[in-house]
Amino acid sequence: MTFSAEDFAKALEQHDYQFQKGSVVSGKVFSYGTDGVYVDIGGKSAAILPFSEVALKKFDPEDLPEILPLESDRQFLITRDQDENGQVVLSIRQLEIKSLWEELQQQQDNGETLTVNVTGNNKGGVIVDVHGLRGFVPRSHLSPVPNDLASLMGATLTVAFLDVRPDDNKLVLSQRIAARTATMSKLEPGQLIEGTVVNIKPFGVFIEFNGVTGLLHIKQISKNYVDSLPNWVNIGDPIKAVVVSLDEVNRRISLSTKVLEKHPGEILNDFASVMAEAEERSAAVGEMLAKTDL
Numbered sequence: 001m002t003f004s005a006e007d008f009a010k011a012l013e014q015h016d017y018q019f020q021k022g023s024v025v026s027g028k029v030f031s032y033g034t035d036g037v038y039v040d041i042g043g044k045s046a047a048i049l050p051f052s053e054v055a056l057k058k059f060d061p062e063d064l065p066e067i068l069p070l071e072s073d074r075q076f077l078i079t080r081d082q083d084e085n086g087q088v089v090l091s092i093r094q095l096e097i098k099s100l101w102e103e104l105q106q107q108q109d110n111g112e113t114l115t116v117n118v119t120g121n122n123k124g125g126v127i128v129d130v131h132g133l134r135g136f137v138p139r140s141h142l143s144p145v146p147n148d149l150a151s152l153m154g155a156t157l158t159v160a161f162l163d164v165r166p167d168d169n170k171l172v173l174s175q176r177i178a179a180r181t182a183t184m185s186k187l188e189p190g191q192l193i194e195g196t197v198v199n200i201k202p203f204g205v206f207i208e209f210n211g212v213t214g215l216l217h218i219k220q221i222s223k224n225y226v227d228s229l230p231n232w233v234n235i236g237d238p239i240k241a242v243v244v245s246l247d248e249v250n251r252r253i254s255l256s257t258k259v260l261e262k263h264p265g266e267i268l269n270d271f272a273s274v275m276a277e278a279e280e281r282s283a284a285v286g287e288m289l290a291k292t293d294l
Contacts, residue, residue: 019043019088023078024095029070037068039076044086049076053091056100056132068092100131101166108161113178115158121149128157133171135159141174143211158182179211180251187243187253192282197237200229207239207255214253216241222258224265232268240278242285259285 019025019041027041037049051061054068080089107114116135120127125138126149137159139145146152159173160181187193195209204217216239218226226232233239241255257267260274260281267274274281 019078019082021078021081024075025078025090026073027076027090029068029072029074031070032064037064039090041076041088041090043082043088047076047078047088047090049090049092053079053089053093056093056096097133098166100133101164104130104133104161104171105164105166108164111160111181113158113160113181115156116173118152118155118157121152125149126152126157128159128173130171130173134169135171135173137173137175138162141176143176143179176211177251183210183212184246184248184251184253187246189243189245190282190285191243192240192278192285193243193255194238194240197233197235197239200233200235202229205229205233205239207241212253214241214243214255216255216257220244220254220256220258222265222267223261223263224268226268232271238275240275242282 025041027039027047029037030040030046031038033048035048036051037054038046039049041047049068051064054064059067074092075095076090076092077095078088079091079094082088114130116128116130116137118126119129123139125136125140126142128135128137137157139149141162142152142157157175158178159175160177161172162174162177163170163172165171193207193209193214195207195214197205198208198213199206202218204215205221206213207216218229221229221232239257240260241257242259243253244256244259245254246252247254257274260278261267262281
């Protein structure tokens with residue numbers, strides 16, 4: 001049996017390669033049906049756009065004429081090849097998802113933050129809505145970490161990006177990093193901060209303030225030798241300190257109390273007086289930082 005040029009032409013006519021799954025096509029909306037929206041894409045039959053594929057976000061059916069007006073022209077993604085009648089299935093939602101992932105990856109590259117709404121939670125953290133996509137903020141990246149994650153339901157959070165992977169549909173975010181970035185952008189050397197001791201290590205004290213944590217290194221506590229940090233402060237104690245350096249790349253904040261001393265060892269022997277006069281004393285710290293190698 002031979003296959004003539006005419007037979008080949010008929011075969012091509014029966015299968016339009018412009019309308020294959022995965023193709024992006026232009027079309028005009030011409031009617032609303034019971035199962036979706038009918039779109040003219042220039043094929044043998046009108047293409048069908050299921051209501052579930054009209055938009056990324058859920059919408060009220062009554063708003064359909066506003067979201068997708070009749071006679072409107074736009075692009076669609078073909079999600080199912082032609083059936084025996086030449087009809088294909090379309091999606092706007094999947095095009096929007098692809099565009100949104102590209103936008104989020106660009107925002108991650110630029111170090112931007114975004115605002116999201118909490119829609120649920122599990123033992124590991126909270127689930128958030130990101131313009132219609134599902135994102136996740138781990139418990140350890142909430143700032144502050146609430147005792148009851150369910151209390152965040154419906155809350156609005158400002159977050160930064162931890163992991164953006166479209167192929168795995170994975171979007172992990174961090175409120176803690178966003179808070180740290182926002183706070184660091186407002187900090188400068190010589191600025192007095194007021195916080196709480198949250199951790200004590202042999203090399204120094206960690207102080208939490210405005211949703212971030214800074215390190216008060218043992219060498220920055222006093223001009224005198226410090227023999228025991230636990231004998232000086234306790235976890236939970238309020239404390240004031242001065243910002244002496246900022247490492248924005250590694251998001252590190254270095255603090256000092258020794259710059260508040262009038263004489264060596266004062267912070268160790270009269271902590272209360274130094275704290276009471278911290279604001280007044282810190283006024284001259286900026287000039288001191290410019291002249292002194294800490």
